[in-house]
Amino acid sequence: MSIETIFAFDFGVKRIGVAMGNTMIRQAEPVKVISAIDNATRFADIQALLDEWKPSRLVVGLPMHPDGAEHEMTARARKFANQLHGRFSLPVELVDERYSSAVISAKRGEVIDDRAAAIILQQYFDTI
Numbered sequence: 001m002s003i004e005t006i007f008a009f010d011f012g013v014k015r016i017g018v019a020m021g022n023t024m025i026r027q028a029e030p031v032k033v034i035s036a037i038d039n040a041t042r043f044a045d046i047q048a049l050l051d052e053w054k055p056s057r058l059v060v061g062l063p064m065h066p067d068g069a070e071h072e073m074t075a076r077a078r079k080f081a082n083q084l085h086g087r088f089s090l091p092v093e094l095v096d097e098r099y100s101s102a103v104i105s106a107k108r109g110e111v112i113d114d115r116a117a118a119i120i121l122q123q124y125f126d127t128i
Contacts, residue, residue: 007031007049008059008121010097010113011073011080016042017113019121020053023128028121030114043087050088058090061097061120068098095124 003024010017016036021028034045060081063073078094085092097120 004057005053005055006057007055008117010061010117010120011077015113017117019117021121026125028118030118033111033113058084058092059095059121059124062094064098095120
């Protein structure tokens with residue numbers, strides 16, 4: 001069995017949290033928060049990370065209402081996942097992220113997007 005590096009993204013309109021891990025250790029670690037100034041900058045930052053770490057798979061958190069119903073950000077996260085796949089030709093999987101931010105204790109105004117991405121990736125590892 002080969003070891004895969006996997007990146008996860010917590011998509012947001014203003015920021016995107018990034019986490020990474022591998023299939024041997026199955027431990028997700030926060031990497032960075034990308035400020036989504038515009039699409040060109042956003043994808044250039046992602047490209048630099050992918051070039052450096054060479055993941056074989058990407059995971060994107062899929063936000064939904066607590067009852068499982070989709071909302072505006074669900075569609076945006078799906079579009080982001082499709083863009084990742086189209087631009088970087090890597091497999092992209094969606095993971096239910098309904099409670100990823102809720103389990104993080106943070107101070108008011110603290111940026112937690114990278115930690116939310118780590119929780120999304122940990123959920124992925126726990127299900128494979």
